[in-house]
Amino acid sequence: MRDALARGLSTVATQDFTIRPIESKADRKKFVDLPFRLYADDPNWVPPLKGEALGLITPEKNGWFSHAKAQLFLAERRGTVVGRVSAHIDTLALEMPSDQGFGPGCGQFGLLEAEDGAVAAALIKTAEDWLREQGMNRVLGPISMSVWEEPGLLIQGYDHPPTIMMGHAKPEYRGWIEGAGYHPVKQLLTYELDIRKEFPPLVQRIIKSGEKNPRIVVREVNKKKFDEEAAIILAILNDAWSDNWGFVPLTPPEIKDVGVKLKPIVFNDLIRIAELDGKPVAFMITLPDLNEAITPFKGNLFPFNVFKLLWWLRKPKVTTMRVPLMGVVKELQASRMASQLAFMMIEYIRRTSVANYGSTRSEIGWILDDNQGMRSIATTINCEINKVYQVYEKAL
Incomplete structure (x- = not known):
């Protein structure tokens, strides 16, 4: 099997199905189409836009491939695709310290998607064999495909749809992965917040104190200066997150791709940059939950859904806002100032979300399970955990 996988062209037969590496655009389409069948009866699965899903796995369309490589596999039974998996290696992740999650090897x-446990087990083993042939001695997963995209397997919160850029999965996947010898290494948490309610009095006092401090300015971004504002946020992000588990720096090709993808749902009043003595030191990005708009599209923008989406983007009215990223520079992270800036940004965007977009709830995260600072902030403003994603590890 290893020799076959190393050649990258052979088909592996097991039981009543076969597993093979994908070889063509038609295969990539089959890879993208599979979840539409497997989740057809799941009311909480959000069909992704097929163009974006194809872009994720197409090297020419995903800047992540500028420092990574991947092999995709399909499982087929009597001509029907019944499973899929990716095996991939990020060269930047290999350079990170091992105690931060990735590291050498x-x-x-x-x-990963599979019709049954036998298919899942065979797919996971196939991915492991490919990684082993590439010289890897350890595997983390599921990570699809970058830690900045959809890391982790959903293990709690199956009863409501995910927000934009978050994953969904069948409950049985957990047992299949753990049955393949994987053990939990990190949990990623998302928190739900009723943004119609004012924050507790203590938080309000902290915010008012910050507003009286002439050293602090919390401003909206200027979308007309998109590249300049993105550079400011990226500098804070790379500093603030650099010691976090799973951190891999974003590269210029990835930043360009993310900018193209997210720019249509970037609104000035939903992204804030905090300045201290005129220096940017913190940021908060909030996005209207695009999933609410695209769910009825069933993965297709054309011929008419593109116009519906463009109309929605003019001035979204959306129930849920998602906060995918926040950051405060490391030099402030152990100070009271960090919490104060976070509370101020959250409060300003909370007001805006309710008043300008008709929103009632927010989802904050993901947040690492050992990020006590952010978890404390979430608890203080009465957030509750609504989804848990598990990352697993296994020695090869």
Whole structure:
């Protein structure tokens, strides 16, 4: 089997199905189409836009491939696709310290979908064999495909749809992965917040104190200066997150791709940058939950859904806002100022979300389970955990 996988062209037969590496655009389409069948009866699965899903796995369309490589596999039974998986290696992740999650010899698997446990087990083993042939001695997963995209397997919160850029999965996947010898290494948490309610009195006093401090300015971004504002946020992000588990720096090709993808749902009043003595030191990005708009599209923008989406983007009215990223520079992270800036940004965007977009709830995260600072902030403003994503590890 290893020799076959190393050649990258052979088909592996097991039981009543076969597993093979994908070889063409038609295969990539089959790879993307599979979840539409497997989740057809799941009311909480959000069909992704097929163009974006294809872009994720197409090297020419995803800047992540500028420092990574991947092999995708399909499982087929009597001509029908019944499973899929990716095996991938990020060269930047290999350079990170091992105690931060990745490190030398660490590959990943992701994008796992399977019709049954036998198919899942065989797919996982196939991904492991490919990684082993590439010289890897450890694997993390599921990570699809970058830690900045959809890391982790959903293990809590199956009863409501995910927000934009978050994953969904069948409950049985957990047992299948753990049955393949994987053990939990990190949990990623998302928190739900009723943004119609004012924050507790203590938080309000902290915010008012910050507003009286002439050293602090919390401003909206200027979308007309998109590249300049993005550079400011990226500098804070790379500093603030650099010691976090799973951190891999974003590269210029990735930043360009993310900018193209997210720019249509970037609104000035939903992204804030905090300045201290005129220096940017913190940021908060909030996005209207695009999933609410695209769910009825069933993965297709054309011929008419593109116009519906463009109309929605003019001035979204949306129930849920998602906060995918926040950051405060490391030099302030152990200070009271960090919490104060966070509370101020959250409060300003809370007011805006309710008043300008008709929103009633927010989802904050993901947040690492050992990020006590952010978890404390979430608890203080009465957030509750609504989803848990598990990252697993296994020695090869």
